[in-house]
Amino acid sequence: MRWRNGEQGYGIVTKVLHWSTVALLLAQFSVGYLMESDGDVPDVDCDPPGESRSGGDTSDAEEDRLDELEDRCESAQDLTQQDADDAVGSAWSDLWTGDLPAEGLTLPGWHVLLGLAIVAVGVLRVVWRSTTPLPPWDARLTKTDRKVLHWAERILLALLFVVPATGIALVVGSDDLVPLHIAAHLCFYAALAVHVTVVVRRRVVARML
Ligand code: HEM
Numbered sequence: 001m002r003w004r005n006g007e008q009g010y011g012i013v014t015k016v017l018h019w020s021t022v023a024l025l026l027a028q029f030s031v032g033y034l035m036e037s038d039g040d041v042p043d044v045d046c047d048p049p050g051e052s053r054s055g056g057d058t059s060d061a062e063e064d065r066l067d068e069l070e071d072r073c074e075s076a077q078d079l080t081q082q083d084a085d086d087a088v089g090s091a092w093s094d095l096w097t098g099d100l101p102a103e104g105l106t107l108p109g110w111h112v113l114l115g116l117a118i119v120a121v122g123v124l125r126v127v128w129r130s131t132t133p134l135p136p137w138d139a140r141l142t143k144t145d146r147k148v149l150h151w152a153e154r155i156l157l158a159l160l161f162v163v164p165a166t167g168i169a170l171v172v173g174s175d176d177l178v179p180l181h182i183a184a185h186l187c188f189y190a191a192l193a194v195h196v197t198v199v200v201r202r203r204v205v206a207r208m209l
């Protein structure tokens with residue numbers, strides 16, 4: 001087994017970098033979705049029972065009391081949703097101030113740390129790729145496959161930086177950028193689907209093992 005890529009195929013360093021990225025991304029997407037469902041506020045019905053009774057059934061004081069209960073319930077829900085959005089933001093600031101929670105990292109903390117690890121592995125990959133030649137294409141890949149794989153790989157590598165960048169933009173910028181972070185994931189899934197379809201269909205997965 002060679003360290004560098006060459007006539008024999010991909011070398012050990014490329015393979016380790018490739019599968020470490022896959023493992024980190026798998027963990028990161030899982031944390032992302034878990035974190036979201038953790039922050040999800042159960043859809044509680046804020047209408048207190050009895051509110052539907054009207055007219056002579058309830059006194060003005062009772063109506064006011066029910067309205068107040070409803071307002072309090074609704075603002076508590078807004079606050080919890082806001083807290084869920086801010087959790088990654090405070091994990092991000094804690095990381096820079098070195099103020100890590102004593103009880104260990106929370107899911108948002110892991111999300112930030114894994115995001116930064118993915119950027120670090122992305123940098124290593126780009127540096128490694130520019131210093132070692134790519135191996136010759138496998139004969140099973142057609143001319144079109146090669147073109148498609150080449151572009152899917154470039155897009156995947158670029159997204160290793162773009163996806164975390166949109167995450168950072170939303171925590172240091174504005175919550176309005178959440179759709180951009182989600183759009184970046186969708187582009188990632190699309191490029192990954194193309195990449196995996198070609199390598200599986202042409203049975204060249206073993207080249208990376
Ligand atoms: C490759 C790296 C990353 C991946 C794959 C990723 C993935 C995800 C996923 C799957 C979600 C759940 C989205 C949904 O509800 O559908 C999410 C949410 C989120 N991510 Fe990331 N993320 C990455 C990096 C980052 C970084 C570096 C930050 C900030 C430092 C960040 C900040 C956030 C925030 C704030 C949310 C919650 C958005 C909301 O309020 O709905 N992400 N991410």
Ligand code: HEM
Nearest residue numbers: 014018022025129138153156157196199204205206207208
């Ligand atoms: C999850 C994210 C993934 C990313 C970011 C990614 C990225 C890449 C990149 C950039 C290359 C070119 C070689 C290099 O520069 O390292 C590559 C090659 C390859 N990848 Fe992936 N990959 C991913 C997932 C997968 C998966 C799940 C499989 C297996 C089903 C796979 C199988 C392969 C194979 C077989 C090659 C060699 C293609 C060839 O030249 O014949 N990749 N990948």
